[in-house]
Amino acid sequence: MTIDPDLALVVGLGLVLLSSLSIVAAWIDARLPVTGGAILLIGFLLMVVALVLNPFGYSFGKLPDVIFTVLGRYVL
Numbered sequence: 277m278t279i280d281p282d283l284a285l286v287v288g289l290g291l292v293l294l295s296s297l298s299i300v301a302a303w304i305d306a307r308l309p310v311t312g313g314a315i316l317l318i319g320f321l322l323m324v325v326a327l328v329l330n331p332f333g334y335s336f337g338k339l340p341d342v343i344f345t346v347l348g349r350y351v352l
Contacts, residue, residue: 278329279325279329280346281325281326281327281329281330282326282330282342282345282346283346283350284322284323284325284326284329285322285323285326285327285330285334285342285346286342286343286346286347287319287322288318288319288320288321288322288323288325288326289319289323289343290319291315291316291318291319291322292316292319292320292323294315295312295313295315295316295319296312296316297312298311298312298315299312299313299316
């Protein structure tokens with residue numbers, strides 16, 4: 277079983293964005309951002325997996341197409 281690199285990239289981007297909220301909340305409360313840091317690490321690892329598995333790589337101009345393709349394939 278292989279993972280879809282586009283799905284890994286989109287999930288990784290989503291996790292990185294969500295972890296930033298957790299990190300900011302921990303910073304405001306003067307706590308260590310352990311959960312946010314763990315989620316950030318998992319998100320970055322998923323993005324690295326996507327970059328390794330995709331033989332052509334990704335560019336910034338291609339990201340909206342990848343995101344909407346994944347949303348159309350798995351959500352709709």
